[in-house]
Amino acid sequence: MTSDPFDTTGDTSEYKKFAYIEKRKNYLDIRKAIQQSFGRVRASRPMPRERRREMGGVQMKSVIAGIAGLAVISATGGAIAGPTLEKIKSRGELRCGVGDPTPGWHSLDAKNRWVGFGVDYCRAIATAVLGDPEKVVISPVGWPRAYEALRSNEVDVVTTSHTLRVERDAALGVNFPAPYMYSGITAMVRKEAGVNGLADLAGATVCTNNGSSEEGLVADWFKVNGLEYNALSFDGLTATSEAYAAGRCDAFATESGQLTAFRKGYGNPDEHEILPELFALDAMGPMVVEGDEQWNNIVRAVVFATIAADQFSINTNTVDKVLDTSTHGEVMRLLGKEGEHGRSLELSPTWSYTVLKKIGSYSEIYDRNLGAGSPIGIEPGRNVIVSKGGLLHSPYF
Incomplete structure (x- = not known):
């Protein structure tokens, strides 16, 4: 034998x-x-x-x-470099797609530099693969062109506020490696309208982003509740927000955090309010092209590394001390001091340490773009780790 x-x-x-x-x-x-x-x-x-x-x-x-x-x-250990990783390493830069300019998520600052929650995850992935958060080209691909941009290899990953849906995962040639945001779909209205809840929008004109999840979820809610409304959709969140601000619709429906960001940008934000009631709960995450399992695993690992850092109270200021002093096995694996996940992913053994040192933990990313450290100031709500009452959790490394 x-x-x-x-x-x-x-x-x-x-x-x-x-x-x-x-x-x-x-x-x-x-x-x-x-x-x-x-x-x-x-x-x-x-x-x-x-x-x-x-x-x-x-x-x-x-x-x-x-x-x-x-x-x-x-x-x-059986790892075989996938086509996406090989292309990125060969060209020396990550190509990352983002959505329409949205405060807190992806927008240009005063220095014409892309900033935001989704942009930080672009830089985190670039850091994991190439060791440098600046080796990334940000491309606004909008909705719904993001899917074609991935399938045609125009971009390697899309880090925007796309909702995780089984239908999209199964039919559009993309994968959602992991959720990085939990929120809900609701509506913004003018205070003078006297709207106290979603049911008060019966007969109203509701603006949504054309082809988006919220467009369908809003329609489902009205149908289930036996109410009529006038649907009006526009291409992109920016166009939808502008239509609402111009008075073309009575309500603007999308993810609650994005509504908060757009409201801050209006000249008269106090004249608008965001309803606490939800059309539906929502989970969002980055997208990659279907068929490259290794790349899917890498993007997933980056998201989980930022969440795991919060589970062990690791941030950009403490990561060096933790690396030098901690004897916790899971912490050592997370930071690449022990274990094989770096080699298995065809990345540097210390890729996750570098991400946490240069980009930060999930709570740091959220805070500076959407939370208390940003002009938007949205409470994280469900977007904290499970031990603090949220929905975020990372598996073991």
């Missing part, structure tokens, strides 16, 4: 068992290919001596290639 070079029968570690299964599958695939190569040679009709010598050389090259392949698998 042929010996199995990856036999770890005596090891009870779940990780080792998983690694064994993955490596064995790759090993058997290569061995099968080599055997098939020999089989094709043996099955052919008799050849002259010189031709047999030539084919013998081909067979030996196949064996050498197979052995080399096994060596690579053994050295990398």
Whole structure:
């Protein structure tokens, strides 16, 4: 019987068992290919001596290639660089798509530099892959062009306020690696209208972003509650906000945090109010193209690393001290001092430390763009870790 070079029968570690299964599958695939190569040679009709010598050389090259392949698998733990990661490393920059200019999420500052919650995640991903938050090109791709921008490889990732939906994940050729924002769809109205709740919008004109989740969720809410309303949609949140401000509709419906940001930008913000009642709950996250599992895993890991930092009270100011003094196994794995997640993702062993040092934890990202440290000042609400009553949680590293 042929010996199995990856036999770890005596090891009870779940990780080792998983690694064994993955490596064995790759090993058997290569061995099968080599055997098939020999089989094709043996099955052919008799050849002259010189031709047999030539084919013998081909067979030996196949064996050498197979052995080399096994060596690579053994050295990398089965990780194979995906096309997206290879392209980013080759060009030396990440291409990140964002939505229409939205305060707190993605907008240009006084120095014409992109800033915002979504932009910070662009920079966090660039830091993880290339070690530098500035090695990123920000491209506004808007809605719904973001999907085509991903599928055509115009951008590598989109970090905007797109809602996670099963239909989108299944039908549009994109994946949502992980949620990074929990909110709700509600409406902004003028105080003088005397609207106390969503039911008071019966018969009103409600503006939404054309083709967005909120457009459908608002329609669902009115239908379920047996109420009529006039739907009016525009291409992009900026256009929708401008239409509401110009009096073309009675209410502006979208994610509550975005409504707060737009309200701050009006010349008369105190004349508008955001209703506490929700049309629907909402979860948002970055998007990547479907079919590149490694890239999906990398973007997911970046989001989880920023959340995990909050779980262990790690931020840009404390990460160095924690790295030097902590003996907590999970903290050491998170920061790359122990474990194999860096190598498994084809990233630097300390990629997560670098992200937390240069970009920060989730709460830092939220605070400076949307929270108390920003002009918008939105309470994080559900966007805190589970131990503090929120919905954010990272799996173990």
